Amino acid sequence: MAKVIVYPPTSMILYDLVERMGHKALVVSEAVRNLVTASGIESPPLNVTPEEPKKGLRYAAVDVPSGVRGRMALIGPIIEEAEAAIIVEDPGWLTGCSGCSRTNELVRLLIRTKGIPVLDLSYPTNDDEAKVFVQKIRTFLEGLK
Amino acid sequence: MIRIAQLSCGSEYSGIQKEIDRAAETVGAKIIYPEVSLEDILNVENTFGVSVSSGDLNLAMARAVRIVQNPDLADAVIVMTCFRCAEAAIIRSEIRKFIHEHSKIPVLSYSFTERTTAETLLTRMEALVTTVKYRGLLAREKQTGLTAGIDSGSTTTKSVVMRDNEVIGTGWVPTNEVLKSAEDALQAAMKNANVAKDDIAAIGVTGYGRFLVGKHINARLIQEEITVNSKGAVFLADAQKGNATVIDIGGMDNKAISVQDGIPGGFTMGGICAGASGRFLELTAKRLGVDITELGKLALQGDYKNVAMNSYCIVFGTQSLVNSLALGCKPEDVAMAACHSVAEQVYEQQLQEVEVKEPVIMVGGTSLIEGLPKAMEELLHVKVTVPKYAQYIGAVGAALLVSGLLED
Structure with missing residues (x-):
């Protein structure tokens, strides 16, 4: 079983595909769940506190907007954990979105420069493309130890 | 709600x-x-x-x-x-x-x-x-009866006494102890107006120290400075109808307010950098060995282009001014460079965030430093109005608005 990060890192469709193939999908939703279920913090809606943008300094400098650093405090650790990645280009907002394009760019960069196997895909626009899309993901995941 | x-x-x-x-x-x-x-x-x-x-x-x-x-x-x-x-x-x-x-x-x-x-x-x-x-109250155009206003600012405390739409007394003291400074400013204004405290029907308070001062003197109106200052500005500049832009560069922060019929429509408030505040001009005056009240007149004789300002920062900007003096620059050029630096920062950081519509009214103590409105005019390419009593703008606004509460 490999730990596979998906991009967009909020994509439940990709999460499902990875988990079905017996691997561990790394998605930001889990990091959010950990925060919102933590006791003793009351910073709605996500329980992100001003400490998170400071933790994000590990991934981006202080002159990078706080919203990017705050997001990176959640996404950065799962990139570090990842052993493989699936990146879907132009996924559309329904597939999942961090809400911030600068964060998306940084996430893609950090995944690509990590030196792990990466599957690059375009988002399917019809049924035939969707079948090929799923097949490519399956083949990629089967090739992972 | x-x-x-x-x-x-x-x-x-x-x-x-x-x-x-x-x-x-x-x-x-x-x-x-x-x-x-x-x-x-x-x-x-x-x-x-x-x-x-x-x-x-x-x-x-x-x-x-x-x-x-x-x-x-x-x-x-x-x-x-x-x-x-x-x-x-x-x-x-x-x-x-x-x-x-x-x-x-x-x-x-x-x-x-x-x-x-x-x-x-x-x-x-x-x-x-x-x-x-308080849209109705803010639409009020006239002050009635005998009221007073106090503006408890970060650097100075100002007070006015108004009677039937006229300023009849003013007081201005440095802010040291907030309560004492407010009392002193009010006393000075009352003395200037030749009225006793008991004669004053109501007092309005604004500025940083408004909550403390307002509670202490039992003020009828305790209000933030954005709405109060814009009201005072359009009242004194006789621009209560239509559009106006109010620029207030204070001792510690600055405000740019887009006003429509005397009511703020949009505004920004800076306060991160002292280089864009009156404090920078105070330091410049001190370095040049002139009183702050003389800095503006000196600046009018100068040309900012003769001074290389390498930073907006109050520390490094002052260093640029000092270096310029050491290189033989004239004090008047240095004075104008400081005014231009402050105006340019406000222009770049505040005025891009509001609709700048004429008349442009500059208020607050810094507006009396003549080089500053001149620098702003050059940047905006519009005439900048500095009304009479510009330094008492908050106190005037507070005295005007509180008179409206007496009638309600």
Whole structure:
């Protein structure tokens, strides 16, 4: 079983595909769940506190907007954990979105420069493309130890 | 309950959403998020005029469209995005303009960091709520009876006594002990007006020390300086009808307010950098060995272009001025360079966030430093008005507004 990060890192469709193939999908939703279920913090809606943008300094400098650093405090650790990645280009907002394009760019960069196997895909626009899309993901995941 | 619609990107991931909610709650308002459909977001290019790659900014634009289409959804709007995000800065400004042009809903825009707290937002939020809650009072154009106003500022405390629409006494003291300075300023104004405290029907208080001073003297009106100053400015400049822009460069912060019929429509408030405040001019005057009241006249004789200013920072900017003097620059050029530096910072950082419409009225003690309004005129290419009693603007606004409460 490999730990596979998906991009967009909020994509439940990709999460499902990875988990079905017996691997561990790394998605930001889990990091959010950990925060919102933590006791003793009351910073709605996500329980992100001003400490998170400071933790994000590990991934981006202080002159990078706080919203990017705050997001990176959640996404950065799962990139570090990842052993493989699936990146879907132009996924559309329904597939999942961090809400911030600068964060998306940084996430893609950090995944690509990590030196792990990466599957690059375009988002399917019809049924035939969707079948090929799923097949490519399956083949990629089967090739992972 | 005043409903403030929040159109933002990044606030929850910056960890400041709780602070925004807390500031709103403190001023008796609640934050709301206008509902939009996915279709609204996908169509934002058609309805708003542009879509961008960041999803949350498209969501904010779709919400702006929804508010314009349904103005009953919100009483006021706050547009907030991350500091230092170029994409967000463009969209934040466009959202503000869009709402300003298509509705009468007051808008506040702000760029935040993770260090933004409820206290940072409080004055801004209070002003936003006031423009909604006391619209009738703010529309008031005349002062009646005998009232007084106190502006408890960060550097100086000002007071005026007004009778039947005229300023009849003024007082101005440095702010040392907040309460004592307020009492001294009021005493000076009363003495100048030749009236006793018991004769004064009501007192209004504004400025940084407003809560402390207002409680101590049992003020009838305790109000933030944005609404009060804009009221005082258009009153003194005789510009109560139509558009106006008020620029108030204070001792510790500065404000740019877009005013419509005497009521703030949009405003920004700076306070991060002392280089854009009166403090920088004080330091310059001290370094040049002239009194602050003489700095402006000296500056009028100078040319800022003869001085190389390498920084807006109060420390490094002063260093540039000192270096220039050492290189043989004239004191008048240095004085004008300091004025130009402050004006340019306000122009670059504050005035891009409001609609600059004539007349442009400069107020506050710094407006009396003649080089500053001149520098602002050169940057804006419009005539800048400095009304009589410009340094008492907050106190005048407070005395004017509190007289309205007596009639209600």
